[in-house]
Amino acid sequence: MNEVMVKRNELLAEKVIEGLISRNMTGYYAKDKEEALKIALNIIPEKSVISMGGAMSVREIGLVDALKNGDYDFIDRDNYEDKRQAMLKAYDADFFLASANAITDDGVIVNIDGNANRVSAIAQGPKKVLFIVGINKVCFDIDSAMKRARNVAAPINAQRFGLSTPCSKTGTCMNCKSPDTICCQFLITRFSRHADRIHVILVNDNLGF
Numbered sequence: 001m002n003e004v005m006v007k008r009n010e011l012l013a014e015k016v017i018e019g020l021i022s023r024n025m026t027g028y029y030a031k032d033k034e035e036a037l038k039i040a041l042n043i044i045p046e047k048s049v050i051s052m053g054g055a056m057s058v059r060e061i062g063l064v065d066a067l068k069n070g071d072y073d074f075i076d077r078d079n080y081e082d083k084r085q086a087m088l089k090a091y092d093a094d095f096f097l098a099s100a101n102a103i104t105d106d107g108v109i110v111n112i113d114g115n116a117n118r119v120s121a122i123a124q125g126p127k128k129v130l131f132i133v134g135i136n137k138v139c140f141d142i143d144s145a146m147k148r149a150r151n152v153a154a155p156i157n158a159q160r161f162g163l164s165t166p167c168s169k170t171g172t173c174m175n176c177k178s179p180d181t182i183c184c185q186f187l188i189t190r191f192s193r194h195a196d197r198i199h200v201i202l203v204n205d206n207l208g209f
């Protein structure tokens with residue numbers, strides 16, 4: 001990435017972080033994936049109980065591998081035959097790891113969900129929530145954040161999971177009520193009632209969808 005882009009992204013991240021602070025959340029800027037991993041591991045103490053939704057960005061910075069190989073109690077849904085049990089355990093975790101479908105430049109976080117395990121854990125339950133968010137997810141108002149979630153993130157996720165939704169064929173949202181829709185619940189996180197609960201690492205890289 002050239003210097004001009006880096007400078008612009010640093011300035012944008014500064015603005016997002018100011019917005020997060022004004023909303024009782026904590027923001028960090030990571031210049032690349034390696035730095036994001038270091039910051040995340042500084043935030044999460046060893047022996048913590050950790051759960052997550054299906055967040056590609058968390059995997060992309062190497063955090064899942066680091067937690068599985070370290071001294072952490074990582075709730076790996078893939079190891080649970082009873083997925084509901086894993087989801088219920090997640091609500092009592094020390095940390096829930098997530099990405100965002102979009103974040104506004106003034107710090108509002110937007111997520112959509114089919115099963116709602118992810119958005120419900122973000123909203124309440126786990127003691128802390130740690131978001132890993134690529135700079136590509138920053139939008140300039142709620143409207144554009146919702147459009148990003150429905151026209152970029154959702155169609156890609158629908159294709160990824162082999163779902164039979166209109167967007168998996170057209171690449172954009174058709175506002176469907178398909179049985180397979182992943183747009184069942186929308187969560188707009190505009191303020192955290194609890195200080196020190198929501199932490200966001202903004203990464204100067206394209207992460208996730």
Ligand code: SF4
Pocket residue numbers: 150151154155158165166167168172173174175176177178180181182183
């Ligand atoms: S509402 Fe339907 S078509 Fe639109 S993004 Fe969601 S799943 Fe796709």
